[in-house]
Structures are given as C-alpha cells and as structure tokens.
Amino acid sequence: MRYTPHTSAEIAAMLRAIGAESVDALLAHVPEALRARASLAALPGGMDERAMRAELAALAARNRADGLAFLGAGAYPHFIPAAVEQIAGRAEFATAYTPYQPEVSQGTLQATFEFQSAIAALTGMEVANAGMYDGATAAAEAVLMTQRLRPGRPLILVARALHPHYRQVIATYLAGIKDVELVEVPYGPDGATPLPTAEQLRRASCLVLGYPNVFGVVEDLTRAAEVVHGEDCLLVSATAEALALALLRTPGAAGVDVAIAEGQSLGLPLGYGGPGLGLFASRERFVRSLPGRLVGETVDVHGRRGYVLTLATREQHIRRERATSNICTNQGLCAVQVVVYLSLLGRHGLASVAERNLRGAHALAERLRGVGTLRFSGPYFNELVLSLPDARRRWQHALGQGIVAGLPLGDWYPELEDTLLLCATELHDAAAMDRLAAALGADAAASAARAGDRA
Amino acid sequence: MQIPETLRYSEEHEWVLVEDGVATIGITDHAQEELGDIVFVELPAIGAEIAKSATLGVVESVKAVSDVYAPVSGTVTTINEALATKPETMNEDPYGAGWMVKVALADPGDVGALMTAQQYRDFLAREQA
Amino acid sequence: MSRPAGVLRYGLLPEPLIFERGAPGRTGATCDPTEVGGPAPVDVLPAGLRRDDGLAGLPEVSELDVVRHFTRLSQWNLSAATTLYPLGSCTMKYNPIVNEAIVRSPGFAALHPLLPDAWTQGALELMDRLAGFLRAVSGLPGISLQPAAGAHGELTGLKMVRAYHADRGNPRHRVLIPASAHGTNPASAALCGYTVTEMPANDAGILEVETVRAHLGPDVAAMMITNPNTIGLFERNIQAIAEAVREAGALLYCDGANMNALLGVAKPGDMGADVLQFNLHKTFSTPHGGGGPGAGPVAVSERLEPYLPTPRLVRDASGLRWSEDFPKTIGRVRSFHGNVGMLVRAYGYLRTLGGDGLTDVTAMAVLNANYIRAKLADVLPLAFQTPSLHECVFTDRDLDATGAHTLDLAKRLLDYGFFAPTIYFPLVVPGAIMIEPTETESKQTLDEFIAAVRAIVAEARETPELVKEAPHATFVGRLDETRAARRPVLRWKPPTADPG
Structure with missing residues (x-):
C-alpha cells in the first residue's frame, strides 16, 4: 500500500515478536458488533499519484481563480514573492510539530519569536502572541480576554461596521456565557462609528472597532481610546486587512488595549479563505491574560541564547478548564510564512506596497466617478463603498463579462442594498480598473437608454 | 526540611504567624519544594475579605498552577509586593522574605484549629506514607 | 561543551535574529507605489490617522539575507521529514509531498472566498466529496468543515450540544470527562459555560459504565470521551456508556484525536456518538506545521444536524452553493469556509489511499x-x-x-x-x-x-x-x-x- 512500507516478511517477523497470529488479532479486543459494521470497502479504491493529480487538476479547473475580481471584504489578493512560499514550505518547518523539545526545535521557536517581534512592531503594541486561527476568532478571544480583565461588566460593544464574520464569531463564542450581552454600535454617515455613551461604556468590558472597518473606512482609534478609557473600559481594534497597518497610525500609538488582525494579507494565499492567521497583540501588563502560545527568550546550560514556549500555565494543557483559551496550536506554519514575508519586504518594501494599495483604491474611485458615488466620506485604505442605482443588476452584468465587481453589500447590510464594496490592491493595474469602469459604466449607459425608451 | 516551631500549619501546606491579631501567611518549605521553581505569584487585593478555605492566591511554576487556600478568615492588610518581581524568594526563603499576605483575623479561633509544627511533621509523614 | 574557536558543527550554522541582520535602508522586495497614479497617503489620510514611525522595528534585509536566515533556522529543527517523530497522540506520520503540490495550484491557492458559487464549483465539489469521506469513516450524517483545528472542532461540537439542550428548555450545567482526557476537553467545555466533572478509569485504564452512571444526572449536558483513549486503549464499554448517556438525556461527544486507530475497525456513529471532531492533520496526514494550521471538521448525529455552523453546502439544480438558511444553527465559528488548504491536502490523501x-x-x-x-x-x-x-x-x-x-x-x-x-x-x-x-x-x-x-x-x-x-x-x-x-x-x- 502507498505510504505503508512493510513487506509481508517484515509483517510476519513483527507479529512473531509480538506473539500475535495476525494483525487482525491485535484488533480482536474491539467489540465484534462494532467491527462488523466498520468496513470501508464501499469507499472508492485508491489511485496512483498521476491519476490523483489529474482529478485534482480537473477540480481546480472548475474554479475561476484567474478572473478579474475586485473583492476584499476580509480576504485580500496580494502578490507573494516566490521566496516566501519556498522558504516557509521547507519540510523542516512544515513537518515539525509543537516545539515540545526546544533543543531540536530552535528553528520554529526563533522564527516564532521573530514573528511575535514583527507583529508587535507592525501593530505598535508591546507584546504579540504566536498566532490564532484567524482574524474573526482572534476578535472573539480578545472579547473574552476583556471579560477576564474587567470581570462583572455585562456588555460587549461591537461596531456594526465591524466585518460581519467577526461579529458573528464573537456572538457564537459568547453564546452560553452567562450575564454577557452583545450590543451593536451603529455607524455614522461618514462610515465611521460614533462612540457609545458613557453610560454604556461604564457597563462594558470593551468596545470593538474595525480598523479599517468593513467599509474600508479608517476609524479614529486615538479619540476612541480616550473616551473608552475614561470609563475604564477597554478598546479592541480588529484589522481584516493587515497591510493597512503599514500606513495607518498604529493601534499601539492610538492607545488600543488589544489589537487583533487577520494576517492573510502578509504573504498567505487567498486559498478560498483559509488557512489564514489571527494576529493578537496587547499590553505587557495583560500578558498573563493572553490566549494562545508565547515564545520567550532564555539561555541554555552553556549560556547560549535560545527560545522556549513560555507562560504555558495560561494554557489548556496545564490549567485545563481554567485556561485562558482552549486553543492548542498557533497556525504555526502561517506565522512562519508571515514573518518571512515581513522580512523580505521589510520596513521599506511593506510601506511601498501599502502606499500602492492606497493610491490604487483612490485611483479606482476616480475612474468610477461617473458610475456611482462614494457612499461614505471617511478616509479609506484599499476598499471603498460605491453607491450606484441598480447595483445588483449591474454587478450581474459585469459578472457576465468575467468581472466580479466587488461584493454587493446588501448581502450583509440590507440598508446598503444599492452599493458595492470594492477593493483594489497592487494586483489591480490600470487596465483592470478601466475594464471595471467600462463594465459598470456601459451598463449604466445602457440602462439609462432603456429608461429613456420607456419614458 | 525546615518546619519552624513558632508557626502554625494548614493541611494545604501554608504556615501562619500571628502577631497582634494579624496573621502573616506563606507556603511551607515542603510546599515550595513540591512546586519547584516558582515563576509567578498572584496575590489578593489589599482590603479583600477572605474566607477560610477560599482561594487566597495562585502560585505558578513553569508547568504547574496551584491555588493557595486561606488558612484563616479575615481582611487582607498587606501583600508582599516584592514577589511580583522576585517570585523565587518563595523558594529561597519561604518562612521569611517569601511570605505572601498579612490578614487581620476575623476569628482568632481559626488559628487554634491549625496544626503545630510537630503535628505538621506527623501530617507530612502520614501524607508521604 | 566548548568547541575550538572557529570550528563549526557541520551543517548547523549560527544565525542571529533577523532584526540583527541587514543595514538601514536595505530591502528585499518593493513595488512602485505610483504605477496607477492616485494621491499620496499624506493627501488623503489626516495626520492623526497616519503612521509616522517609518515602520521602525521591521527588518531591513536583502532577499538572500532572508533566504539564508530562514534556511539556517529550518535546519535547527527536527521534523517528520528528518526523522522518526514518535510524539504520542499527535500522529506524526509522513506528509505526502504530492499534497503540497496540489494545494499550490492557482485554481485553489488564488481563489477568493467570496467569489460567486458558480466560479468555485471545483472547490465546493472537493469539499462535498471530502465531507462524504468523513461521513463514511465516522458513520455520522452531518458534517461541517469550518473548524480550524481539533480544539476548535471541540468548541464547535460543544456549542451544538449547548444549543440542542437550550432548544429543549435547559442548556444543562455539566460535562463529564475522563481524567485521562486531553486538556482541550475541559477547556472547551468551560468556554461553552459548562463545569467539568472528571471520572477515573479502572485499574486496567478503561472507563467503567458504573462510573459514568454514578456521575450522570439531569444536569449533565454531555460526556466527552476519546476512543481509543489517550493511553491507546479501546474503551470497550463504549456502547453501554453511550446507552447510559442517552438514557440520562445527555449527548455523547467523541474526541476524534485518535481516529487514525479506528479506520475500518469501528465507527463512532455505531458507538453511539452524537458529535465527533476530526483532526485532519493527524488522521489524514496534513503537515503539522510546527503547530498548525490544522483542520478540525465535525461530524454529528441526526439530532444535532440542525445546529451545525453556517454557511452549509447544499446542492440544487445549478450545482453546489452555500446556504445560511438553517434557523437553528449555532452560527459561524470562523471567517469564510474553513482551513480549505488543509482540506485539499486531506482530500488528496484520501483519494490516494481509498x-x-x-x-x-x-x-x-x-x-x-x-x-x-x-x-x-x-x-x-x-x-x-x-x-x-x-x-x-x-x-x-x-x-x-x-x-x-x-x-x-x-x-x-x-x-x-x-x-x-x-x-x-x-x-x-x-x-x-x-x-x-x-x-x-x-x-x-x-x-x-x-x-x-x-x-x-x-x-x-x-x-x-x-x-x-x-x-x-x-x-x-x-x-x-x-x-x-x-x-x-x-x-x-x-x-x-x-x-x-
């Protein structure tokens, strides 16, 4: 069989050593009633590598990954230099596990320490953990952490302009937790979130703001931190597009208490939405309340610098039902890939890519001026909300031309039915933007003409 | 292993020293040895009312977490702030600089229920048997 | 052990932190920020919203610096590709390289999760077929591929348990767990608002049905059991335990961490399980990655199916599509559809083996x-x-x-x-x-x-x-x-x- 190496002679020798008559005899203590029904003979048979690859290639061909899409909304298409996947994909990283034996796991441990350092620098926060599943679960863990830091406060304030997946995951995580109520904070006409009342903040453990929010709008975290802290409440910033942090005032500088983000933009492929990587950063004084793994620096018996998993008493394998989280992994390979990407681009490369995104999205807005109007007036990074009459039908029309004109935001916000959420990154060149403008605009002209006919 | 004669002891391996109605509380030499290298200590807030047998604090080693239970009831008057930066003091000097909290006794009778040094010695012998 | 100065141990070169390499101004990759025009950041972002530290603290290194740095680091690891990695309960088997190749095909790697379903039929078909395999192996009818890891699958499963009981008027308070359980079991139960009761095994390392009965009561929401247990022993009383759990109105959670010992031997559905999480990185050989990403799909019995996370895959005349139309769902447990990259690898493995x-x-x-x-x-x-x-x-x-x-x-x-x-x-x-x-x-x-x-x-x-x-x-x-x-x-x- 594929991947099981024994010859029949070896199997016989091993059985002799064990003192068993057959492999089946080793399973004989499993109740017969269960074994009798457990056959997998009805499953398809195996196949060789060539046949398997052909089947997978056929499936891949039924995906239209090469079309022109202006989709962001929580997952962002970015260029990934070849070195990133090649280096992070090395088998020594990919096929190791949790570094339980640090002496033979220094590669994973030092890379993770570097990841934590890079994320702390990117977010401007004091400490970052080794990673969470994704941005949405990191947001939920951040909310739970504020409940540990501000026990007895019954409210969780979450911006309606926070990505709906993040809001839904927070709601799922909170279900069943006693005496906590999730309160949605509406957005204002500029697309940003007006701050809740002092009375609400006093009863809340945290306020969660998107940064940028789901409309692409950049919230004023500095002002929010002042007001939130005035009521001894905590501020959580949630960034779905981590690249934005290269240009925006850092959550740390703004006074945020917990900064979480989705790290997919930083060197991970879209991959139909996963695996991504939750980034989780906070203040040093909250470190014992952090969920997830942490790598720390120390020395070995010879005094040489080295790295270990540390502060593990927070975690499930020691604290069990009193752990800060049930998580027992950190999307480790994704964290390695992200720190390779951040290293390769570095201070200057990352800034240039972020600037290219901001300029590109604004250039796109310029091109679409005749097609629709910006729904929100707030400053934005690489995503914007375009209002246009008959948005859904025009989106469909563009689709017919092989263009996904962003996300019809009515899917997520019924009150925004005639809008499209559009994203432009460094992968969208001038020609692509022209195609989008033409597809949406031509249709606008056509529908105007039809309207004229009817009149 | 040290078990000073002047102190009283609980079955949870805490020691108590009473002076003027205030109990100083720490963990015993035996307890610190069992825990291994102590890396972090969590103490109650000053002014906290604690009930006998309730959790008084938490002591962590690299791979274990242990609750410290209040051997007496009372109000916390002082905590050993130095443990925040030097938790190893609890290993090095458990009956001296490694003390944890001082508690104004709610019921001085609580102390009478604790073991003497000899009783604690016997208790340890039984526990290890 | 000191070594003579200047002599290196063969193959393992020293390497500082990436931040200690490089020089101010050095960079590995950049792009032209102005290639499509558009305004400069200073013209559209107010000063109070702009970053002003020039990204201080990130590396300033060349591409070769990066390649060498991380190549050296990788060589400090032992891995399943290097040697036997006999980490019990973690299942560090060979991770077939072909599965790395298929997942990197642009048809999967470059696929945006919000593309219209008509554009992603290949991915949906793969996920549906993978669900079919998981159904067959577990003997349970309902599948969600959303959870990102085993522990995340546990959380998902217990949220469903809670929703099931809440739907019947009382979410109940307790979860029973054998003392030998993995720490994620009690931690997941606590995250769902349950208190945990631990149960001892007998002298042979096996859980007795009497022990379970003694701890069961109307306040017990579920029992979690790993089978084979963490000692590698088959819990041979499982059917009687399942019956006792069922009689008490509780649900049976099977931790699928050791599912690799059951393929063709016993199906959790036949054991009486209501919910099971798979650890695809264990049983179905996706690489462990130094601590993830994994994937933790859940399988559930008929009575828990209404509570599965959404969106769920449904098939109609036009093909497969995502549907949110399940009113009793516990909702989402993560963004988008799961760690799809790991699902693709697992599917490749399953097709290869059959x-x-x-x-x-x-x-x-x-x-x-x-x-x-x-x-x-x-x-x-x-x-x-x-x-x-x-x-x-x-x-x-x-x-x-x-x-x-x-x-x-x-x-x-x-x-x-x-x-x-x-x-x-x-x-x-x-x-x-x-x-x-x-x-x-x-x-x-x-x-x-x-x-x-x-x-x-x-x-x-x-x-x-x-x-x-x-x-x-x-x-x-x-x-x-x-x-x-x-x-x-x-x-x-x-x-x-x-x-x-």
Whole structure:
C-alpha cells in the first residue's frame, strides 16, 4: 500500500515478536458488533499519484481563480514573492510539530519569536502572541480576554461596521456565557462609528472597532481610546486587512488595549479563505491574560541564547478548564510564512506596497466617478463603498463579462442594498480598473437608454 | 526540611504567624519544594475579605498552577509586593522574605484549629506514607 | 561543551535574529507605489490617522539575507521529514509531498472566498466529496468543515450540544470527562459555560459504565470521551456508556484525536456518538506545521444536524452553493469556509489511499505500536497491560533509583537523532512516556528507535549523569525555562526605541 512500507516478511517477523497470529488479532479486543459494521470497502479504491493529480487538476479547473475580481471584504489578493512560499514550505518547518523539545526545535521557536517581534512592531503594541486561527476568532478571544480583565461588566460593544464574520464569531463564542450581552454600535454617515455613551461604556468590558472597518473606512482609534478609557473600559481594534497597518497610525500609538488582525494579507494565499492567521497583540501588563502560545527568550546550560514556549500555565494543557483559551496550536506554519514575508519586504518594501494599495483604491474611485458615488466620506485604505442605482443588476452584468465587481453589500447590510464594496490592491493595474469602469459604466449607459425608451 | 516551631500549619501546606491579631501567611518549605521553581505569584487585593478555605492566591511554576487556600478568615492588610518581581524568594526563603499576605483575623479561633509544627511533621509523614 | 574557536558543527550554522541582520535602508522586495497614479497617503489620510514611525522595528534585509536566515533556522529543527517523530497522540506520520503540490495550484491557492458559487464549483465539489469521506469513516450524517483545528472542532461540537439542550428548555450545567482526557476537553467545555466533572478509569485504564452512571444526572449536558483513549486503549464499554448517556438525556461527544486507530475497525456513529471532531492533520496526514494550521471538521448525529455552523453546502439544480438558511444553527465559528488548504491536502490523501488504503493505515499503525510495545516492555514498564492500539504508554518508575526520569530519557533520545515521545501525558500516568510510531515507519526505523531506547535505559543505570545532562549533541543544550517564565522576554526590541 502507498505510504505503508512493510513487506509481508517484515509483517510476519513483527507479529512473531509480538506473539500475535495476525494483525487482525491485535484488533480482536474491539467489540465484534462494532467491527462488523466498520468496513470501508464501499469507499472508492485508491489511485496512483498521476491519476490523483489529474482529478485534482480537473477540480481546480472548475474554479475561476484567474478572473478579474475586485473583492476584499476580509480576504485580500496580494502578490507573494516566490521566496516566501519556498522558504516557509521547507519540510523542516512544515513537518515539525509543537516545539515540545526546544533543543531540536530552535528553528520554529526563533522564527516564532521573530514573528511575535514583527507583529508587535507592525501593530505598535508591546507584546504579540504566536498566532490564532484567524482574524474573526482572534476578535472573539480578545472579547473574552476583556471579560477576564474587567470581570462583572455585562456588555460587549461591537461596531456594526465591524466585518460581519467577526461579529458573528464573537456572538457564537459568547453564546452560553452567562450575564454577557452583545450590543451593536451603529455607524455614522461618514462610515465611521460614533462612540457609545458613557453610560454604556461604564457597563462594558470593551468596545470593538474595525480598523479599517468593513467599509474600508479608517476609524479614529486615538479619540476612541480616550473616551473608552475614561470609563475604564477597554478598546479592541480588529484589522481584516493587515497591510493597512503599514500606513495607518498604529493601534499601539492610538492607545488600543488589544489589537487583533487577520494576517492573510502578509504573504498567505487567498486559498478560498483559509488557512489564514489571527494576529493578537496587547499590553505587557495583560500578558498573563493572553490566549494562545508565547515564545520567550532564555539561555541554555552553556549560556547560549535560545527560545522556549513560555507562560504555558495560561494554557489548556496545564490549567485545563481554567485556561485562558482552549486553543492548542498557533497556525504555526502561517506565522512562519508571515514573518518571512515581513522580512523580505521589510520596513521599506511593506510601506511601498501599502502606499500602492492606497493610491490604487483612490485611483479606482476616480475612474468610477461617473458610475456611482462614494457612499461614505471617511478616509479609506484599499476598499471603498460605491453607491450606484441598480447595483445588483449591474454587478450581474459585469459578472457576465468575467468581472466580479466587488461584493454587493446588501448581502450583509440590507440598508446598503444599492452599493458595492470594492477593493483594489497592487494586483489591480490600470487596465483592470478601466475594464471595471467600462463594465459598470456601459451598463449604466445602457440602462439609462432603456429608461429613456420607456419614458 | 525546615518546619519552624513558632508557626502554625494548614493541611494545604501554608504556615501562619500571628502577631497582634494579624496573621502573616506563606507556603511551607515542603510546599515550595513540591512546586519547584516558582515563576509567578498572584496575590489578593489589599482590603479583600477572605474566607477560610477560599482561594487566597495562585502560585505558578513553569508547568504547574496551584491555588493557595486561606488558612484563616479575615481582611487582607498587606501583600508582599516584592514577589511580583522576585517570585523565587518563595523558594529561597519561604518562612521569611517569601511570605505572601498579612490578614487581620476575623476569628482568632481559626488559628487554634491549625496544626503545630510537630503535628505538621506527623501530617507530612502520614501524607508521604 | 566548548568547541575550538572557529570550528563549526557541520551543517548547523549560527544565525542571529533577523532584526540583527541587514543595514538601514536595505530591502528585499518593493513595488512602485505610483504605477496607477492616485494621491499620496499624506493627501488623503489626516495626520492623526497616519503612521509616522517609518515602520521602525521591521527588518531591513536583502532577499538572500532572508533566504539564508530562514534556511539556517529550518535546519535547527527536527521534523517528520528528518526523522522518526514518535510524539504520542499527535500522529506524526509522513506528509505526502504530492499534497503540497496540489494545494499550490492557482485554481485553489488564488481563489477568493467570496467569489460567486458558480466560479468555485471545483472547490465546493472537493469539499462535498471530502465531507462524504468523513461521513463514511465516522458513520455520522452531518458534517461541517469550518473548524480550524481539533480544539476548535471541540468548541464547535460543544456549542451544538449547548444549543440542542437550550432548544429543549435547559442548556444543562455539566460535562463529564475522563481524567485521562486531553486538556482541550475541559477547556472547551468551560468556554461553552459548562463545569467539568472528571471520572477515573479502572485499574486496567478503561472507563467503567458504573462510573459514568454514578456521575450522570439531569444536569449533565454531555460526556466527552476519546476512543481509543489517550493511553491507546479501546474503551470497550463504549456502547453501554453511550446507552447510559442517552438514557440520562445527555449527548455523547467523541474526541476524534485518535481516529487514525479506528479506520475500518469501528465507527463512532455505531458507538453511539452524537458529535465527533476530526483532526485532519493527524488522521489524514496534513503537515503539522510546527503547530498548525490544522483542520478540525465535525461530524454529528441526526439530532444535532440542525445546529451545525453556517454557511452549509447544499446542492440544487445549478450545482453546489452555500446556504445560511438553517434557523437553528449555532452560527459561524470562523471567517469564510474553513482551513480549505488543509482540506485539499486531506482530500488528496484520501483519494490516494481509498477505502482499502485507509483500512491498512490503521492496521499498520496498530502493528507498529504493538511491535514497539513488545520490544520495550522488558526495559520500561507499561502503564497498563491492557491490549492497546496505535500507541503505547510506558512509565519511568523502574528508573527511580537511577535519578534519571522521563524527561531525561526524552532529552537523551535527541542525541540519538530521534524526536522524543510525548511525556508526562496523560496526567493519570506518573512519568508517562507515550509513543506513537504511526503506520508510515519501516521496521528498520522502528528497530533503530527500539535499540536507542534500550541503550538509553542501560545508560540510565550505568552512567545516569550522561542521561540527566542530555542532550549533548544538539544545537543548544537544555534551556532555562524558569528564567524565561520569571522574566519574560517575548520580543526583540530596537536598541534605540523610545521605551513605552
């Protein structure tokens, strides 16, 4: 069989050593009633590598990954230099596990320490953990952490302009937790979130703001931190597009208490939405309340610098039902890939890519001026909300031309039915933007003409 | 292993020293040895009312977490702030600089229920048997 | 051990932190920010929203600096590709390279999760077929591929348990868990608002139905059980336990962490499970990645199906599509659809092996574990004499007199070129040494490993200091974990950075 190496002679020798008559005899203590029904003979048979690859290639061909899409909304298409996947994909990283034996796991441990350092620098926060599943679960863990830091406060304030997946995951995580109520904070006409009342903040453990929010709008975290802290409440910033942090005032500088983000933009492929990587950063004084793994620096018996998993008493394998989280992994390979990407681009490369995104999205807005109007007036990074009459039908029309004109935001916000959420990154060149403008605009002209006919 | 004669002891391996109605509380030499290298200590807030047998604090080693239970009831008057930066003091000097909290006794009778040094010695012998 | 100056150990080169390499202004990759025009950031972002530190603290290195740095780091790791990695309960089998190739095909890698369903039929078809495999293997009808890892699957499963009971008027308060359970079980239960009652096993390491009955009551929401358990023993009372749980109105959660011991042997659905999480990175061989990403799909019985996370895949005339139309759902447990990259790899593995191959996986995993058990039982006492499946658990109790303990044996194994077994777990076995060789190891490798363990046990008796001070041959020696925890240093800081 594929991947099981024994010859029949070896199997016989091993059985002799064990003192068993057959492999089946080793399973004989499993109740017969269960074994009798457990056959997998009805499953398809195996196949060789060539046949398997052909089947997978056929499936891949039924995906239209090469079309022109202006989709962001929580997952962002970015260029990934070849070195990133090649280096992070090395088998020594990919096929190791949790570094339980640090002496033979220094590669994973030092890379993770570097990841934590890079994320702390990117977010401007004091400490970052080794990673969470994704941005949405990191947001939920951040909310739970504020409940540990501000026990007895019954409210969780979450911006309606926070990505709906993040809001839904927070709601799922909170279900069943006693005496906590999730309160949605509406957005204002500029697309940003007006701050809740002092009375609400006093009863809340945290306020969660998107940064940028789901409309692409950049919230004023500095002002929010002042007001939130005035009521001894905590501020959580949630960034779905981590690249934005290269240009925006850092959550740390703004006074945020917990900064979480989705790290997919930083060197991970879209991959139909996963695996991504939750980034989780906070203040040093909250470190014992952090969920997830942490790598720390120390020395070995010879005094040489080295790295270990540390502060593990927070975690499930020691604290069990009193752990800060049930998580027992950190999307480790994704964290390695992200720190390779951040290293390769570095201070200057990352800034240039972020600037290219901001300029590109604004250039796109310029091109679409005749097609629709910006729904929100707030400053934005690489995503914007375009209002246009008959948005859904025009989106469909563009689709017919092989263009996904962003996300019809009515899917997520019924009150925004005639809008499209559009994203432009460094992968969208001038020609692509022209195609989008033409597809949406031509249709606008056509529908105007039809309207004229009817009149 | 040290078990000073002047102190009283609980079955949870805490020691108590009473002076003027205030109990100083720490963990015993035996307890610190069992825990291994102590890396972090969590103490109650000053002014906290604690009930006998309730959790008084938490002591962590690299791979274990242990609750410290209040051997007496009372109000916390002082905590050993130095443990925040030097938790190893609890290993090095458990009956001296490694003390944890001082508690104004709610019921001085609580102390009478604790073991003497000899009783604690016997208790340890039984526990290890 | 000091070495002569200037002489390097072959193959393992020293390397500073990436932040300690490079020079101000150096960069590995950039792009032209102005290629499509558009305004400069200063023209559209107000000063108060703009970053002004020039990204201080990120590296300034060349591409070659990066390649060399991380290549060197990687060489400091042992991995399943390097050597036997017998980490019990973690199932460190060979991760077929072909599955890395298929997942990197642009048809999957470049696929945006919000593309219209008509554009992603290949991915949806793959996910639907993978769900079919999981259904067949588990004997349970409902599948969600959303959870990102095993622990995340546990959380998802218990949220469904809670929703099920809440739907019937009372979410209940308690979850029963055997004392040998993985720490994620109680942690997941607590996250769902449940208190945990631990139950002991009998002297043979098996849970008795009477023990379960004694702890059951109308306030028990579920019982979580790992089968085979964390000692590698099949819980042979499982059907009676399931019946008792069912009679009490509670649900049975099967932790699928050891599902690789059950392929073709027993189906959790037949055992009476209501919910099970798969660990695709264990059973179906997706790489562990130094700690993820994994994937933790859940399978559920008919009565839990309405509560599965959304969106769910449905098939209609136009093909497969995502649907949110399940009013009793617990909702989303993460963004988008799951760790799809891991699902693609697992699907490749399942197609390669097929039904016969999967049955062979379990048979050979059990053979290998029992071979190690037989070959070591005379030098290391077994925790239990009970017949075991895919892993075996020893204790260090015979070595007490030598002063060398489980940890020391584990460290010494590193000198012999093997990763160490899982140690000190399960907690119910003092000094536990848990070995899981997996089915992909050859007899030759197993014999080498067995010889190494036997040699180390002999060393522990003859030259205990050699074992207690191990490892000696590794890139770094034993590390001071106490220092790391007492004065945590969790990041590199720029030397000139303004404190605070």
